[in-house]
Amino acid sequence: MNGVRVAGVGLTRFGSHPERTGRDLFAEAAAGAFTDAGVDRGAVEELNVGNFMGAIAEHQGHQAPLLAEAAGVRCPATRYESACASAGVAVREAVRTIRSGEADVVLAGGTERMTVLDTEAATDGLAIAADDLFEVRAGVTFPGAYALMARAYFEAYGGGRRELAHVASKNHANAVPNEYAQYRREVSVEEALDAPPVATPLHLYDACPITDGASALVLVSDEYAAANGLDAPVSVTGTGQGTDRMALADRTDLARTPAATDAATTAYDDANLGPADVDLAEVHDCFTIAEVLAIESLGLADPGEGIGAARDGRTTADGDIPVNLSGGLKAKGHPVGATGGSQIAELTRLLRGDHPNSGHVPDAEVGVAHNAGGTVASAVVHVLEVRG
Amino acid sequence: MNGVRVAGVGLTRFGSHPERTGRDLFAEAAAGAFTDAGVDRGAVEELNVGNFMGAIAEHQGHQAPLLAEAAGVRCPATRYESACASAGVAVREAVRTIRSGEADVVLAGGTERMTVLDTEAATDGLAIAADDLFEVRAGVTFPGAYALMARAYFEAYGGGRRELAHVASKNHANAVPNEYAQYRREVSVEEALDAPPVATPLHLYDACPITDGASALVLVSDEYAAANGLDAPVSVTGTGQGTDRMALADRTDLARTPAATDAATTAYDDANLGPADVDLAEVHDCFTIAEVLAIESLGLADPGEGIGAARDGRTTADGDIPVNLSGGLKAKGHPVGATGGSQIAELTRLLRGDHPNSGHVPDAEVGVAHNAGGTVASAVVHVLEVRG
Numbered sequence: 001m002n003g004v005r006v007a008g009v010g011l012t013r014f015g016s017h018p019e020r021t022g023r024d025l026f027a028e029a030a031a032g033a034f035t036d037a038g039v040d041r042g043a044v045e046e047l048n049v050g051n052f053m054g055a056i057a058e059h060q061g062h063q064a065p066l067l068a069e070a071a072g073v074r075c076p077a078t079r080y081e082s083a084c085a086s087a088g089v090a091v092r093e094a095v096r097t098i099r100s101g102e103a104d105v106v107l108a109g110g111t112e113r114m115t116v117l118d119t120e121a122a123t124d125g126l127a128i129a130a131d132d133l134f135e136v137r138a139g140v141t142f143p144g145a146y147a148l149m150a151r152a153y154f155e156a157y158g159g160g161r162r163e164l165a166h167v168a169s170k171n172h173a174n175a176v177p178n179e180y181a182q183y184r185r186e187v188s189v190e191e192a193l194d195a196p197p198v199a200t201p202l203h204l205y206d207a208c209p210i211t212d213g214a215s216a217l218v219l220v221s222d223e224y225a226a227a228n229g230l231d232a233p234v235s236v237t238g239t240g241q242g243t244d245r246m247a248l249a250d251r252t253d254l255a256r257t258p259a260a261t262d263a264a265t266t267a268y269d270d271a272n273l274g275p276a277d278v279d280l281a282e283v284h285d286c287f288t289i290a291e292v293l294a295i296e297s298l299g300l301a302d303p304g305e306g307i308g309a310a311r312d313g314r315t316t317a318d319g320d321i322p323v324n325l326s327g328g329l330k331a332k333g334h335p336v337g338a339t340g341g342s343q344i345a346e347l348t349r350l351l352r353g354d355h356p357n358s359g360h361v362p363d364a365e366v367g368v369a370h371n372a373g374g375t376v377a378s379a380v381v382h383v384l385e386v387r388g
Numbered sequence: 389m390n391g392v393r394v395a396g397v398g399l400t401r402f403g404s405h406p407e408r409t410g411r412d413l414f415a416e417a418a419a420g421a422f423t424d425a426g427v428d429r430g431a432v433e434e435l436n437v438g439n440f441m442g443a444i445a446e447h448q449g450h451q452a453p454l455l456a457e458a459a460g461v462r463c464p465a466t467r468y469e470s471a472c473a474s475a476g477v478a479v480r481e482a483v484r485t486i487r488s489g490e491a492d493v494v495l496a497g498g499t500e501r502m503t504v505l506d507t508e509a510a511t512d513g514l515a516i517a518a519d520d521l522f523e524v525r526a527g528v529t530f531p532g533a534y535a536l537m538a539r540a541y542f543e544a545y546g547g548g549r550r551e552l553a554h555v556a557s558k559n560h561a562n563a564v565p566n567e568y569a570q571y572r573r574e575v576s577v578e579e580a581l582d583a584p585p586v587a588t589p590l591h592l593y594d595a596c597p598i599t600d601g602a603s604a605l606v607l608v609s610d611e612y613a614a615a616n617g618l619d620a621p622v623s624v625t626g627t628g629q630g631t632d633r634m635a636l637a638d639r640t641d642l643a644r645t646p647a648a649t650d651a652a653t654t655a656y657d658d659a660n661l662g663p664a665d666v667d668l669a670e671v672h673d674c675f676t677i678a679e680v681l682a683i684e685s686l687g688l689a690d691p692g693e694g695i696g697a698a699r700d701g702r703t704t705a706d707g708d709i710p711v712n713l714s715g716g717l718k719a720k721g722h723p724v725g726a727t728g729g730s731q732i733a734e735l736t737r738l739l740r741g742d743h744p745n746s747g748h749v750p751d752a753e754v755g756v757a758h759n760a761g762g763t764v765a766s767a768v769v770h771v772l773e774v775r776g
Contacts, residue, residue, distance in 0.1 A: 021521065047631075052449060053443065053449065054516075055441065055443040055444055055516050056443055056444075058520060059515075059516055059520045059524065060516055060519075060520045061440065061441065061469060061471060061516035061517055062469070062470060062471035062516065062517040062518075062634070062761055062762050062765065062766065064470060064631065064766065065631050065632065065633065065634040065761075065762070065765035065766060066519065066634050068631055069633060069634060069638075074631070075631065076629035076630060076631050076651075077631040077766070078468065078470060078477055078481075078629075079468070079469050079470060080466065080467070080468065080469075081449060081450070081467050081468075081469055082450060082452060082466060082467060083449060083450035089466055093466075093481065096484075096485070096488065096490060097484070099488070100484065100487070100488035100490075102484060102488075127447075128442075128443050128447055128448055128449035128450065129449055129450040130450075131448075131454065132446060132447045132448045133409065136447065241464035241466075242464060243435075243452065243453050243456055243462065243463065243464050243465040244453065245453065245457060246450070246453040246454050246457060250457075262464075263464075373450055373453075374450050374453070377450065377453035378450065378452065378453055378465070
């Protein structure tokens with residue numbers, strides 16, 4: 001099995017880009033990834049891209065050929081859609097393609113244009129990630145669904161709004177130095193607590209924003225990196241994917257996310273390591289409660305212990321295991337189909353030492369990325385390691 | 389590299405199912421595939437599904453978890469979207485997954501619900517497979533786009549409406565005995581010529597219909613088939629994928645489909661055979677001209693020779709290389725995200741000898757499936773062989 005390296009990463013600034021299309025954003029991210037990698041775009045053998053709601057936001061499906069054009073590559077190109085885990089799945093298949101020897105160089109990432117929709121239309125568009133027949137038509141929106149999960153968690157394990165506010169405050173603080181982040185400003189715990197409710201117990205700062213943006217990764221085989229003298233110290237050593245029932249009503253426990261647990265177990269086994277080896281993580285905090293569920297699924301906190309991790313400083317920038325040093329979906333932003341690639345790009349920068357927040361993790365060698373779709377009906381976990 | 393066998397196939401009847409959802413259709417197809425394979429659904433390790441316009445027709449994205457539920461499997465599940473080639477790409481990735489040893493049993497296929505939309509809405513929904521900025525906003529629809537391709541072909545090589553009418557008539561004749569086909573009635577060449585125009589030179593019988601339907605394949609490794617004593621004589625021995633520029637205006641020659649040529653070349657090389665070895669083909673005849681372009685890309689006819697193939701009886705049921713013995717998209721129907729899986733299901737039945745049209749190809753050993761997206765900006769080709 002061939003080893004896989006992250007040769008280069010590219011990102012757009014996350015935020016509102018009202019005059020730019022999804023393809024235009026991906027072109028920028030891809031160009032950045034090629035420059036960062038020192039790999040010519042002509043070397044790319046396959047393209048895997050995530051996109052979630054292009055059919056709604058841009059009246060555009062069949063994005064793979066368009067994004068190949070935007071990236072300037074000509075090769076088989078495939079779009080993946082697993083709601084908010086779209087790019088995570090695209091990256092995972094790229095990793096498997098290189099491992100199997102099918103290709104040595106794959107461009108993977110994703111793009112999403114969302115701010116072209118008003119809040120109502122965006123909420124309705126995002127709702128296609130839930131079960132239309134049994135959730136959406138009954139009035140469930142994503143803030144509502146995660147509010148149900150937060151209530152279930154509080155009932156099962158305790159904790160409350162104050163602990164979630166610590167998650168928001170932590171991630172906003174992490175975003176301040178990140179040049180790609182949508183919201184580069186601090187939010188205090190009290191400010192988060194005082195914000196208006198969205199779906200009780202979730203208030204404004206418990207929710208990630210609507211975001212435009214793109215991500216791109218040049219993934220290469222170990223052999224290709226060596227043969228071409230690439231400076232690519234970060235390897236993808238583990239990948240895992242999990243799938244759960246779609247509708248919350250069909251789940252046995254709303255305070256757990258077994259799809260992510262399955263994905264993490266597979267990824268750790270694949271990398272031949274475990275949660276105790278992890279130095280930092282980027283997790284899918286579409287809502288603050290989602291970060292809590294994520295770190296428990298990753299085994300970075302025991303069930304019921306995740307809620308206090310930010311409050312107690314265990315997951316803050318200088319904690320034992322910093323979580324979402326990028327700012328997370330919460331403050332860096334969440335262009336849905338791009339997020340899974342962004343997480344791996346940010347982890348790569350953090351592990352290489354060229355991220356504005358790398359100073360918080362100078363000795364980090366193992367990072368984990370956790371990307372979830374919907375209410376974690378889909379999940380993808382990747383393990384990244386510095387391999388020198 | 390592990391060999392891949394088609395252990396079982398399942399299809400719904402293609403047509404109008406006004407009271408059934410896409411997931412319900414897929415449940416039927418999957419159940420049929422498990423029964424046909426003699427494989428328990430609990431053995432499935434991964435699910436790959438194609439779906440194109442669920443976001444528009446059913447307000448439903450993130451279909452992979454839903455379709456896993458519908459099929460009764462619990463495993464990593466991934467949705468693929470490459471317009472009309474969605475299921476072809478899903479099958480291709482399943483083949484690569486088994487080959488690499490990542491899994492021994494993968495369920496692959498697709499589903500689409502379309503007749504819930506009226507003609508105008510369906511035409512608008514299908515248009516997301518073209519370039520929204522540079523084609524759709526200028527008024528291009530798919531009948532219009534393929535009409536441009538037909539005109540370019542006629543200008544380059546000759547031929548006209550009568551030759552296309554022979555394609556329609558042939559495929560309608562093939563669909564008559566097919567229990568899964570949408571239109572099981574003969575259409576004469578004169579009837580096709582007399583039908584009203586849709587986009588000149590394409591008339592009504594040059595276009596495939598709007599269709600609901602699903603397809604499913606149980607794909608297994610050679611080792612799994614042997615260990616479990618499966619009767620699975622058909623192997624997938626070649627797979628290839630190609631990508632072209634999206635907009636017709638960016639192509640150099642509208643009378644050629646290089647993405648399909650690339651896919652075919654890769655698939656033939658993969659299977660270590662060539663066009664001369666092919667006994668029958670299922671090709672993507674979303675319009676009659678598309679069948680002509682397809683057989684030329686597959687090397688089954690030289691450039692300029694494809695237009696006369698149906699007229700001259702070379703591709704008819706008792707011709708040298710029967711094309712679309714299923715009835716094709718033209719008469720069997722085209723539930724977009726399911727079509728690529730349906731083609732392989734039909735080829736498998738034809739090669740096994742249990743298709744109503746198997747009597748036309750009693751000695752066939754090699755079949756080719758050609759699945760295209762949009763105006764062939766995406767293409768997937770598979771080679772199937774009887775391996776005893």
